[in-house]
Amino acid sequence: MKPAAFEYLAPRSVEEAVALLAERGEDAKVIAGGQSLVPMMAFRLATPAALVDLNGVSELDHARVDRDTLVLGATARHRSVQELAGLRERCAMVAEAVGLIGHPPIRNRGTAGGSIAHADPAAEWPALLLALDGEVDAMGPGGRRTIAAADLFRTYFTTALAPDEILTEVRLPLPAGAVGSAFVEVAQRHGDFAVAGAGALMIVADDGSVADARLVLIGVRDTAVRSVAAETILRGASPTDPVLDDATNAIRSEIDPVSDVHGSSAYRRRVAIAVARRAVTLARDRAHAAVA
Amino acid sequence: MDVTLSVNGVSRTASVEPRITLADVLRDELGLTGTHVGCEHGVCGACTVLLDGRSVRSCLLFAVQAAGQEVTTVEGLAAADGTLHPLQKAFHDAHGLQCGFCTPGFLMAARELLDENPSPTESEVRTWLSGNLCRCTGYQNIVDAVLLAAERMRGAP
C-alpha cells in the first residue's frame, strides 16, 4: 500500500498554486490535509502525476469569526475551528459537527476546505456549508469566483469546482438571535463516517413560533442535502413534538440512501429519521433556552 | 529530494522521493523503528507521532510535507537520561501493553491529550484514544494507565 510516484509541488502563494495546477493539467491534484486523498493514494485508487501542496501557502492558513461569519482559509484545520473561542456558544451545530470528524490526529491535519472540495456525502463540512447558506471562493486561471453552497455540490465526490480551480476560502454565516442548533450522527463506532447524520438549526420568534429552521442530512444520498420539506413544515409553526415528528418524517421523500456493507437503504432511512428528530429536538430546546 | 526535519530535537536530513511517507522515512531512513505501521490508510493509529506537538498519522503525511517541522516519536518520549515519561511508567505499572505494537501510537496520542487536558475523565480518555486500535488489551488497562499517568503528573511538583 505505497503511493505511486508523483511530482511534488510546494507553491508559496495562491497565484503560484493556480499556475502550477494549470500547467500540470488534469493529472495534478491539490493536497491540503490529505486525510482522504493519501489513503486513496495508498490503495492506488488515486494516482495523481503531481501534487500541489497548499500547506506552504500562508495566506490560506486562517480561521476566524468575522462579526457574523466563520471564515476559513483552505488549509484551516478542523482543529483550528475547534479552538475558536466561543464557537460552541455561537453555533453548537458547527462545534458538534467538527468534533465528530474522525479522531484528534485526523482533525489536527484535515481541513474544512479539503472536506468540502472532496464532497463526500457522509462528511460534515459540506453539510454545514449547506445548512448555513455558506459560500466558497475558488481561484482559477480565469480569476476568483464565489460559489454559493447550493450551487456547489453536484453528486458523489463531485463539485462545481473546475479541475484547474483551487478552493481558497470558506465562509459560513452564523445566524444571530434566539438560535439553537445541533449536529447528531449515528455510526457503529466512535469517529467513523456516519451511517446517517443530521444538523439542525432553529430560530424562535418572540411569539414562540419558528422564525427560521434548517435541517441538513448526511450519508443519505449522493450529496449532503437540505430538507426543504422539513424546513417548510417547521417555519412559522409552533415547534411542538408532533410538529417535529411531521417535519422529520417529511425527509423520507428527499433521501435515497444506498445499501452497503454497513447497512441497507431501509436501515439508513430509519437512522436518518432518528438522527433528524434528535437534532431538531436539540435545536428547538437550545433555541428555547436561548430565549430564556 | 532532500528533506530536513527536526526529530526528537535533532536535525536530520534524508534524501527521499516525495511519495515516501513520514512513517517510512522515520523507520527506514532514520532508523527510528519505534513508530509502527499497521494499516497505511490512517485508521489504526500505530504510526501516530507528534508534528509540532500535535498528533498526526505519519502514514498519511509525506515526509517532504514535514520539512522544517518538529517531529516527536516514541524514542523521544523518555528523558535523555533514560528516565521513563510518566505515561511510559504508568503503562508498565498498569499492564497497559501486551504485544507492544500499537503502544507507541497510544503513547503519542495520550501525550497530546495530557498536554492539553491534565485531568481527563475516563470517558474523555476513551473518546480521545478511539482513533487508536489495540487488538490485545481490550483497552481497559490502557485507559487506566493514562488516568494513572495524569494523576501522577498532576501530583508532580
Add this chain to the structure above:
Amino acid sequence: MTTRLFGERVARSEDRRLLTGRGRYTGDFEPAAAHAAFVRSDFAHARITGIDVAAAQAVPGVLDVFTYADLADGFADRLPLLVPSDKLIAPRTQHALAKDEACYAGEVLAMVVARDRYVAEDALERIVVEYEPLPAAVDLDRAAGPNAPLAHLDMTDNLAGLVTEETGDVDAAFAAAPHVYDWTLRMERSASMPIETRGVVARYDEREDRLLVHDATQAPTGVRFGLAMLFGMDPDRVHVVAPDVGGGFGVKVIQFYPEEVLVPWAARRLGVPVKWIEDRREHFLGSNHERGQIHHVHVGAADDGRILALEDRFLHDTGAYCSYGLILPIITAAQLPGPYDLENYRYELRSIFTNTVPTSPFRGAGRPHAAYVMERVIERVSKELNLDSLDVRRRNFVKEFPHHVGVTFQDGGPTVYDSGDYPKGLATLLEQLDLERTRTEIATARAEGRTVGLGFGAYVEGTGIGPYEGASVSINPDGTVSVATAHGSQGQAHETVFAQVVADELQVPFERVHVTTGDTRRLGFGVGTFASRTAVVAGNAVLLATTEVKRQAAAVAARILEVAPEDVVFADGAIHVAGAPDRSIPLGRLAMASNPTRYAFGADAEEGAKLSQLAYEGGDRPLPEGSHPGLAATEYYSPTSGVFGFGFHAALVEIDLETGHVDILRYVVHHDSGRIINPMVVEGQIHGGVAQGIGGALYERIAYGEEGQMLNATFMDFLMVTAAEMPRIEEVHTETPSPNNPLGIKGVGEAGTIPVSATIANAISDALNTPVDHMPVTPEEVLTLAGKIESP
C-alpha cells in the same frame, strides 16, 4: 529468606524496550533488504491462462519477477498439510504460487522483488494476468448444497471432510424425551487481525551456507525444519527467529503461508536479503480467517430442562484450502457440551470448501461457536419450558471429575475434563453481578420503557495440549540465569511469567532471569504458541529444566561445601549449608566452578575457577562420568492430556430501538484457569479476549459479495472495537488447580473470547424477547429482530 513470585502481580520485563521504541519486530530487521510484493488473484475462482511479467521486469529497481514456472523441486509442490486426518476427504493445500487455478481472491500468483516496496508495487501494476473466470462457491449453505458451484475444478462437490461421532444412545433418548426442538444457528466469518501484519525477512549467507529468517510467526521451529527440508540444508544451517511479534491470535501459525517459503527462496536465489512486510490489504486477502459455521441442532429436553439428547449437524467453512485439516470443526464438536453433562450427544460435521480465504484458528478456534450454540440451546429450552435458565444450567452441570465427554478431542485422544467446580464458578459470577439487584434494576428500567436485557454464557476451554514443549535453563558466571523456550510471545508475557517460575525455584532475583523466546538458535525443538498452551506446556518444561539445574547445582555445591546435596539451601542467589548461611557460594561462582576451564575475568570468577578443582574432586578425570560442564539443562514436558479451564460471563445491555445500537451497561466475567502465575497478565488476557468477543458479537465480520469479492477489506469497513465502545470489564476468579501438571495451571489465552457471542446473544434475546440465532448482530439486525425494519 524464601521469596515467592508465583501468583504475584509482577510487572513485565518485556515492557521497557516496547515502551521506548526499542522493540524488535520483524519489520525492524534488514533495513537495506530488497522488498517483495505479490500479485494476487482478482477473482475468487479462475483458470490462470497466462502471466506476462515483461513490463514489470523492465521497471528500474526490479530485481526479478517470479511465477509458478520458476519454482522447482519441493517449491513447486503444494504446501504441506499441517494437520492431516483420515476424515479429510479432499486434502487441498495451495501452491506457493498458483499453478493454473486460483481458488480465492487474494491467492498469490506472482512475486516481485525490487529495491524497495514502492518500486515493487509499481511493478505489480505492470504485470498482466490472463484469467478465465470460473463460477465461485461463496455462500456456505449454497456451497454445501446440491448443484453448487465447485470451489476446485478437480472435485465433484465441495466436501473437504466429514466426521460423525456419538456418545450414549441418542435415538433412544430422543424417543423418550418429552420435549424436542429444532433450531438453526449461524456465525459469520471473522479474522484475528493483529495490528502487526505478517512479515518475513530472509538472509542467505553463501560463504557460510546459512539461512537466517525473521518471521512474525507463532511457531518458528516448524518453519525452520520445513525450510531445511525444502532447501535440502542441514537444519543447523537454517535458523528462524520470531522476534517481538505484534499480536497473533492464531493467524500467524500456519506453516506454511506461501510467503514464508517464497521469501527465503528468493533471498537464496537472488543472493540478497529479501524482506516482505504484509500490508493491511494483503492481510485481509491473504491471511487466514475463521468463524463461519451453520449449526442445525436437534434437542431433547426433560420437563425440568435437563438436556436428554443433543444432535448437532453443522457446516464449517474451511475456505479455499484446508492446511489445518479438520481441527476447527473438531474443536467445535468436542467443546460443544461445555460445562454440561450430555449423556446422549451426536454430531455430524461437514467441512466445506468455498472460494474464499482459507480458515485456521482465530482466538477461540471453533469454541465461540460451540459456546454460542450450547448457550442458546440452554436459553431456548428454558424459555420454552418457562424455567430460570440459571437453574437449567445448574441442573445440567458436570459435577464429577475427571469427566469423559465421550467424543474425540482436538489432540486425537478422548475429551476428558481434568478438574472444575462449575456451581462455585457460577455463584462467584452471580455474586459479583448482584443478581437480585440487577433484576430489580432491569424491572425498573423496563417500566420506564427502556429496552434492557441480561444474558449469560458459560464455557469450558481445553488448553495445554501436547505434544510437547521444551526449555533450556543455564546459570551464568555472573549469576544471571538464561532461559530459552522455543516459542515466542505475541504479547502474553512469557518472558515475565517464565522468569517468575525460575526465580522462585532457584531463589534468584527476578531481574537476573533473562528469558529468550522464539529463536531456534537457542532452542530448536518445539511446537508453537497456540491453543492456549504455552504457559502450561512450556511453563512446565521451564520448571523441569530449572529443577534439573537445581539438582546439578546442589551436587556441585555439596562437594565444595563438603555436605550432602540434601543439606544445601538455595537463597538470595546463592547456595548455603542448611543452618549455616555463612557457608555459602553465589550461584555465579558455582557456575564457574562447575566448568573446569580457564577464562576467568574478575575476582569472583577467579575464585570460582579455583573451586572447580574441588567441584569434581575425587573423580578419575577432570569431568567425571555422568556430569557435564556448567549448570545447564534442557528438558521437555509432554502433557498426558489437555487441561480444561472454565468460566461464566454476564452482560447487561440496553438497546436503542431507533438506531439498533446495543450499549453494554455491564460486563462481568468469572474465570478459572487453575493456579495463576501472574494475575495481572491473566486479567490482561481476559480483557483482550472479551474485546475480541464483543467485536465478534456486535461489530466484526468479513463480508463477501456473491462473486467472492471481499467487501470490507479495510479498517474503515472491518470494524474492530475501540476504547470508546468497550465497557469496563468486571472480573472475578476462582482457582481450581489442574491435577495433570506440576504447576497446576491451565491455559487462558483464548478464554475471554469464547462465551461472549453467547452472552451478548442471550442478553439481546432477553431484551427483545426474541431468539438471536445469527452472529454478529449488527444494529440493522437488531432492528430487524425487533420488528422495526423489514429484513433486507
